[in-house]
Amino acid sequence: MNARGWWRHAGLAPVVLAGGLGAGLVACESGEPLRIEEPSSDEGTRAATNPADPAIDGPMLGVLVPEAEVVLVASGFARLERLEVQVGDHVREQQVVAEMDVRGDRTELAAAKAAWKASKAELERLGLELEQAKASRSDVEQLEEFISRAELREERYAEKLAAARKRSANASVRQQQSRMDEAEARIAEAELRAPFGGVIARRYVDAGATLSTGEPVVQLISDERLVRFAAPEQRAGALSIGGEITVQFGAHEASVTGTIVTIAPEIDAGTRLVIAEARLTLDDAQRQALRVGEVGRVQLVSGPR
Secondary structure (H helix, E strand, O other), rough: OOOOHHHHHOOOOOOOOOOHHHHHHHHHHOOOOOOOOOOOOHHHHHOOOOOOHHHHHOEEEEEEEOOOOOEEEEEOOEEEEEEEEOOEEEOOOEEEEEEEEHHHHHHHHHHHHHHHHHHHHHHHHHHHHHHHHHHHHHHHHHHOOOOOOOOOOOHHHHHHHHHHHHHHHHHHHHHHHHHHHHHHHHHHHEEEEEEEEEEEEEEEOOOEEEEEEOOOOEEEOOOOEEEEEEEEEEHHHHHHOOOEEEEEEEOOOOOOEEEEEEEOOOOOOOOOEEEEEEEEOOOOHHHHHOOOEEEEEEEEEEEEO
């Protein structure tokens, strides 16, 4: 019984099958072996990289981050004497944000300065003493024929002794200078200054608190903003330093432009994504409206300018 007779024997109406399956049935009726055609590798590649795939050509998700952020910490064990900034306050570059109590360091600096001045005066006195010893030895050497060798040897020894005392005084001056420099450095480090212009993001302590070395005082984020976004590995080749992007943030109507500044050198093994960052061009109004952590849709515009 052929295939057509089997359909009639089963009481089923014959149906017309389209595509490869219909061709296979015809091949079975004709007695030829069944062949199933598979898509070519080129067709599979085109399907995998279809430009219409929104995961490949659609917008990418990005998050707004500060270009730089830093936590200012206590430079030593001391009391926090002054902290006048609040969360949200804007500070200028090198502006004093907080100040530690440095009364002990100022006292040590004053003592080191006094000792340094005394050492300088002693050095000057010993310098004059050495000059006198040299002059005396020179005079004695001119009268070498008329004086004893013991007297000449004594003058030369006095000169060497004066030179040694001067070297010792010079070392004392340098030591006191070092103490002064250390005290001045501690006083300077006690003033916590903003390394860049930005906004106070967090305040960890209040004025009057006693802090240990390295304990955080405030967190500062810069005024400049970046968008950090993830691109599928199929689009990694389209990323380039200097390339332009546009970003649409949430409910904000206007889009923001930016320039790619960093591209990760590797593809994440788990997500198959490439992380990149772009520096945004923001006016004052946009900088005030956009908050760190907002999520936006990133679209590539062009290659490097």
